[in-house]
Amino acid sequence: MLQFLVDALLRTADLALITLGLSMLYGLIKFPNIAHVQYAMCGAFLAYAINSTGVPLVVALVLASLLTGLLTLVIQLLVFDRLLKSGPAIAMIGSLAVSMILVAAVLGMAGSFPRMFSVPYAEPLVIAGARLSKTQLWFVLTTLALLAVFVVLLFHTQVGRAMRALACNPALADASGLNATRITNGVTFISGMLAGLGGSMLALSTGAHVNLGYDLLLPVFAAAILGGLGNPIGAVAGALLIALTETVVTNINFGPLFGEALVFLPVSYISAASFLILLLALLFKPYGLFDREVRRV
Amino acid sequence: MYDFLIFTVTIAGIYAIMALGLNVLAGYSGLLNFGHIAFAGIGVYATGIAHARGWPVLVGIPLGMLAAMLLGWAMARLGRRLATDYWAIATLAVAEILRTVALNEAELTGGANGITGIPSLFESVPGPWNQVYFTTLVLGLVAVAAFLSVRLGDGRFGRALRLMREQPALAACMGYNLQTLKSHALMCGGAITALAGSLYAHYFNFAGTEFMLAAETFVLWTMVMIGGIGRTSGVLLGVIVVQMVYAFVPFLRDMLGFGSDVAGSLRLGMIGVILLCCLLWRREGLLPEKLRNPA
Amino acid sequence: MKKRNFLKLCAGTLLVSGIASAAWAQETISVGAVLPLTGPSATVGEDIRRGIELGVEKVNANGGVLGKKLNVIIEDSGNNPTSAISAARKLATVDRVPAVMGEYSSSITLPMAQYLVKENVVHVNIGSSSNKVRELGPTAFNIIGLEENGNRFAAQDVYEMGYRNLALIAPNNAYGQGVAHGFKEEFEKLGGKVSAQVLYTGGQSTYRRELQQLARANPDAFLYTAYGHESAAINREAKELGLRNVPWYAYIMSMSVSDTPAEIAEGQIGMELGSVKGDLGKAYEDAFKAKHNEGFKTAFNGYGYDGVLLLAAAIEKGKGATPEAIAAGLKAVSEEGFTGVTGPIKLDEEGQRIDPPYDRLKYEGGGLVQR
Numbered sequence: 001m002l003q004f005l006v007d008a009l010l011r012t013a014d015l016a017l018i019t020l021g022l023s024m025l026y027g028l029i030k031f032p033n034i035a036h037v038q039y040a041m042c043g044a045f046l047a048y049a050i051n052s053t054g055v056p057l058v059v060a061l062v063l064a065s066l067l068t069g070l071l072t073l074v075i076q077l078l079v080f081d082r083l084l085k086s087g088p089a090i091a092m093i094g095s096l097a098v099s100m101i102l103v104a105a106v107l108g109m110a111g112s113f114p115r116m117f118s119v120p121y122a123e124p125l126v127i128a129g130a131r132l133s134k135t136q137l138w139f140v141l142t143t144l145a146l147l148a149v150f151v152v153l154l155f156h157t158q159v160g161r162a163m164r165a166l167a168c169n170p171a172l173a174d175a176s177g178l179n180a181t182r183i184t185n186g187v188t189f190i191s192g193m194l195a196g197l198g199g200s201m202l203a204l205s206t207g208a209h210v211n212l213g214y215d216l217l218l219p220v221f222a223a224a225i226l227g228g229l230g231n232p233i234g235a236v237a238g239a240l241l242i243a244l245t246e247t248v249v250t251n252i253n254f255g256p257l258f259g260e261a262l263v264f265l266p267v268s269y270i271s272a273a274s275f276l277i278l279l280l281a282l283l284f285k286p287y288g289l290f291d292r293e294v295r296r297v
Numbered sequence: 298m299y300d301f302l303i304f305t306v307t308i309a310g311i312y313a314i315m316a317l318g319l320n321v322l323a324g325y326s327g328l329l330n331f332g333h334i335a336f337a338g339i340g341v342y343a344t345g346i347a348h349a350r351g352w353p354v355l356v357g358i359p360l361g362m363l364a365a366m367l368l369g370w371a372m373a374r375l376g377r378r379l380a381t382d383y384w385a386i387a388t389l390a391v392a393e394i395l396r397t398v399a400l401n402e403a404e405l406t407g408g409a410n411g412i413t414g415i416p417s418l419f420e421s422v423p424g425p426w427n428q429v430y431f432t433t434l435v436l437g438l439v440a441v442a443a444f445l446s447v448r449l450g451d452g453r454f455g456r457a458l459r460l461m462r463e464q465p466a467l468a469a470c471m472g473y474n475l476q477t478l479k480s481h482a483l484m485c486g487g488a489i490t491a492l493a494g495s496l497y498a499h500y501f502n503f504a505g506t507e508f509m510l511a512a513e514t515f516v517l518w519t520m521v522m523i524g525g526i527g528r529t530s531g532v533l534l535g536v537i538v539v540q541m542v543y544a545f546v547p548f549l550r551d552m553l554g555f556g557s558d559v560a561g562s563l564r565l566g567m568i569g570v571i572l573l574c575c576l577l578w579r580r581e582g583l584l585p586e587k588l589r590n591p592a
Numbered sequence: 593m594k595k596r597n598f599l600k601l602c603a604g605t606l607l608v609s610g611i612a613s614a615a616w617a618q619e620t621i622s623v624g625a626v627l628p629l630t631g632p633s634a635t636v637g638e639d640i641r642r643g644i645e646l647g648v649e650k651v652n653a654n655g656g657v658l659g660k661k662l663n664v665i666i667e668d669s670g671n672n673p674t675s676a677i678s679a680a681r682k683l684a685t686v687d688r689v690p691a692v693m694g695e696y697s698s699s700i701t702l703p704m705a706q707y708l709v710k711e712n713v714v715h716v717n718i719g720s721s722s723n724k725v726r727e728l729g730p731t732a733f734n735i736i737g738l739e740e741n742g743n744r745f746a747a748q749d750v751y752e753m754g755y756r757n758l759a760l761i762a763p764n765n766a767y768g769q770g771v772a773h774g775f776k777e778e779f780e781k782l783g784g785k786v787s788a789q790v791l792y793t794g795g796q797s798t799y800r801r802e803l804q805q806l807a808r809a810n811p812d813a814f815l816y817t818a819y820g821h822e823s824a825a826i827n828r829e830a831k832e833l834g835l836r837n838v839p840w841y842a843y844i845m846s847m848s849v850s851d852t853p854a855e856i857a858e859g860q861i862g863m864e865l866g867s868v869k870g871d872l873g874k875a876y877e878d879a880f881k882a883k884h885n886e887g888f889k890t891a892f893n894g895y896g897y898d899g900v901l902l903l904a905a906a907i908e909k910g911k912g913a914t915p916e917a918i919a920a921g922l923k924a925v926s927e928e929g930f931t932g933v934t935g936p937i938k939l940d941e942e943g944q945r946i947d948p949p950y951d952r953l954k955y956e957g958g959g960l961v962q963r
Binding site for chain 2: 678710
C-alpha cells in the first residue's frame with residue numbers, strides 16, 4: 001500500500017519542478033511555451049556533460065540549472081519577446097520552432113542513445129515495506145524544499161507580491177511603478193532553472209535522452225492547467241493528481257471481474273487517462289481546480 | 298534514381314493534401330489545431346481496419362473521412378469556451394489519446410505492430426506503371442484539393458472564416474454562428490487530411506502509430522507557416538521547401554558521410570530554423586495572404 | 593533566386609553521385625542491409641554491422657564474387673517500420689540491390705520484408721524471430737532461430753531448473769507478443785504456469801508500474817525479454833523494487849543485458865540464439881576481437897557474418913547477381929551443405945533454417961558464459 005504512495009510521490013517529483021516553472025511563467029507571459037519541457041531536456045544533458053568532466057554531481061546539477069536558466073532567458077529575450085508582439089498564437093508556434101531546434105541541436109551533438117549518469121549503485125532504502133533509491137529520495141526532498149521556498153517567496157516577500165501583481169494586471173502593476181521587465185526576466189530565469197534542475201534530477205534515474213522533453217509535454221501541461229496557472233502550490237498539486245491517477249489506476253486488479261487471478265489495465269493507457277482528466281478539467285473547470293489567480297481562458 | 302524521385306514527389310503530394318487540410322482551419326480560420334495529425338491517423342487506420350476486417354479496402358477512404366468529420370465536430374465543441382492556446386493544448390491531448398488507443402487496442406488496430414499488407418491502389422497494374430498511376434492520382438488529388446481550397450477561400454465560407462479569425466465580434470454581429478463556422482472548418486480540413494491518410498496507408502502498405510506523433514503535426518504546421526498561411530500557393534510552396542530539405546539531407550549524408558543521428562538532427566534543425574526565421578521576419582510566410590482590394 | 597541556386601545544387605549533386613555510382617557499379621556487386629543503427633537497439637545494430645563488415649572482408653579476401661568485389665550498403669532503419677521501408681525502397685530502387693538483409697525487430701522486419709518480396713528482391717532475415725517470418729514468401733529466407741524453436745528451448749530450460757510459476761514481461765510488438773504467447777503455450781504443455789504477463793510499451797522512462805503489476809503474482813522466477821536500453825531500465829528498477837531476490841531469466845540474453853551495467857546483470861540466467869560454433873566460429877571470434885579490441889556485444893553479429901557469406905556463395909552458385917539467381921543459388925547452396933560461424937546452415941522448403949542453435953548462458957564477472 002505504502003509502495004503505491006511512494007510511487008505516486010516519485011512520479012510527482014518527476015513532474016513537479018518543471019510544472020512549477022511553467023506555471024509561474026505562463027501566468028506572467030501568457031502564452032504556452034512548448035519549448036519549456038525542452039529546457040528540462042537541455043538541463044539534463046548539460047548536467048551529464050558537466051558531470052562527465054569530473055565535476056561532483058551536486059555541483060554539476062547546480063551549474064546545469066543555472067546555465068539552463070540563462071538559456072531560457074536568452075531565448076525569451078531574443079525570440080519570444082519579439083514574437084509576443086504578434087500575439088500568443090504566433091508565440092506558441094514560435095515555441096514549436098524553438099523546441100525543434102533544441103531537440104535537433106542535442107540530437108546532433110549527443111546522439112539518440114540515452115546517456116546514463118555514473119551514479120554508484122547503492123542498495124535501495126526500505127521504509128515500512130516500500131522501496132525507493134537514495135537518488136529518488138533526494139529528488140523528492142529537493143522538490144518539497146523548493147516548493148516551500150517558493151511559497152514563502154510568493155506570499156511573504158515584496159518580490160513575490162510584485163510577481164503576483166504583474167500576473168494579475170500588468171498595466172496597473174506597471175503604473176504603480178513595478179519594473180515589469182526586470183520581474184519578468186527574473187521569473188523567466190528562475191523558471192528555466194527549475195526546468196533544468198527538474199530535468200537533470202529526472203535524468204539521474206532514467207538517463208538523459210532526447211525524448212525526455214516530448215515525453216513530459218502533456219503531463220506537465222496537464223498538471224499546470226489543473227493546478228491553475230500562476231499558482232505554485234496548484235502546480236505541484238496538479239502534478240500530484242496526475243501522478244496519483246497514473247499510479248492508482250495501474251494497480252487496480254480487475255481480475256475478479258474477468259475470472260482470472262490478475263488482470264491489469266495496460267500501463268500505456270494511463271497517460272491517456274491523465275489527458276482525459278485534462279480535457280475534462282478544461283471543459284468544466286478551465287481556471288484550474290483551485291480557481292484563483294490568472295483569470296484568462 | 299527515377300524511382301526515388303517518384304517516391305519523393307508522391308510523399309510530397311500526400312503531405313500537400315494534409316497541409317491544405319490544415320490550412321482550412323489554421324490559415325483561413327486561425328484555429329490552432331496542434332493535434333491535426335489525428336485526422337491523418339484516422340484516415341490511415343480506417344483503410345487499415347477495412348483491410349484487416351476483409352471489407353473492400355476502398356471503403357476505408359470514405360469511412361476515414363466520415364470519422365474525421367466526426368472528430369472535427371467533437372473538437373469544435375471542445376473549443377466552445379476555451380481560448381486559442383488552451384484549445385491548442387487540448388487538441389494535442391486528443392491526438393495523444395487517440396494514438397494511445399491505437400497502440401493498445403490490438404484487436405482493432407494491430408496494436409504496436411500496426412496493420413500490414415494493405416494493398417496498393419493499382420495492384421493489378423504491372424511494372425513501374427502502378428507507381429506512376431498512383432503518383433498521378435496523388436498529384437491529381439493535390440490539384441483538386443488546391444482548387445477547392447482556392448474556391449473555398451474566395452467564396453462566402455472562406456470570407457466568413459477569415460472574418461471570424463480577424464474580428465470574431467464583428468462576425469457574430471453580422472449574424473454568423475461562430476460555433477458552426479468552426480465546426481465546419483474543422484470537419485472540412487479533417488476530411489481532406491483523412492483522405493491523405495488513406496493514401497499514405499496505401500502507399501506504404503502499412504498502418505502504424507509512429508505516424509501519429511505530435512512531431513508530425515509540427516511538420517505540417519511548418520509547411521503551412523513557411524509557405525504562407527491562408528494562401529493555397531503559399532502552402533504548396535511550404536510543402537516543397539520542407540520536402541526538399543527532407544530529401545536533400547540523406548544525399549548530403551551520403552556525400553559527407555556523417556551518421557544517421559546527425560542527419561536526423563539536421564533535418565529537424567533546418568526545418569526549425571526556417572520556421573523561426575519566417576516567424577521573426579516574414580510572419581505572413583513567403584507568399585503572404587492576398588487581401589482583396591476593396592475597389 | 594535562392595530557390596534556383598538551391599535547385600541547381602540539388603541537380604548537380606544528383607548528377608555527380610549518379611555518374612560516380614554508375615562507374616563504381618561496374619567493379620562491385622552490391623547487396624543491402626537495414627539495421628537499427630539508432631534507437632534503443634543501436635548496440636545490437638552496431639554489433640551486426642561489425643559482423644557484416646568482417647564477412648565482406650572475408651569474401652573479398654577470397655577473391656570476391658564472380659570476379660568482382662562484394663559490397664554491402666547499410667541503411668539505418670531508425671527503429672521504426674516507416675523509415676525501414678523507406679530505406680528498403682532506397683536500396684531496391686536507387687541502389688538496385690538484388691538482396692537485402694535485416695532488420696532486427698520483428699515488427700520492423702515483417703512490413704519491410706513484405707515490401708521487398710513484393711518488389712521481387714531477396715530478403716534474408718538475420719535478426720528477427722517472429723514465426724510470421726516463415727510466411728513471408730518465396731524470395732524470403734531466414735538463417736536465425738524463430739520463436740517456435742526458441743520458445744520450446746526456453747520453456748524446457750526453465751522447467752528443468754525447477755520453476756513452475758512464472759511472471760513474464762516482453763515488449764508490446766510482434767516479437768514480444770510472439771514470445772509471450774508461444775512461451776506460455778510451451779510452458780503450460782510441460783506443466784508450468786505463467787500467472788502474470790505484461791507487454792510493455794517501449795520508449796518510456798520508467799517501468800515501475802509494469803513491474804509492480806508483475807510482482808503481485810509472487811512468481812518463482814521472472815522471464816523477460818527487452819531491447820537494450822529498455823531492459824537496462826527494467827533491470828535497474830527491478831533491483832530497486834527488490835524483485836531480484838527471485839531469479840530473472842532472460843530470453844535472448846545478449847539483447848536483454850547488452851546495455852545493463854555489470855553489477856545489476858550479475859547472476860542472471862538465460863538462453864540465447866546460438867553464438868559462434870566450431871573452428872570457423874573460433875577463427876571468426878579471434879578476428880573480431882583483433883579488429884575491435886573487444887568481444888561480441890550480442891549474439892547477433894555471427895548471423896550478419898553468415899548472411900554475407902551465404903549470399904556470396906549463392907551468387908557464385910547461381911552464377912548471377914539477380915534476385916532469381918540468388919534465390920536459386922541459396923537453395924542450391926543449402927542442398928550442398930553450408931557451414932557458417934553459427935554452425936551448419938540448411939534451409940527447408942520454405943527457406944527457413946532447420947535446427948537453429950541455442951545456448952544456455954549466465955552472466956558472470958561482466959560477461960556471458962555457458963552454463
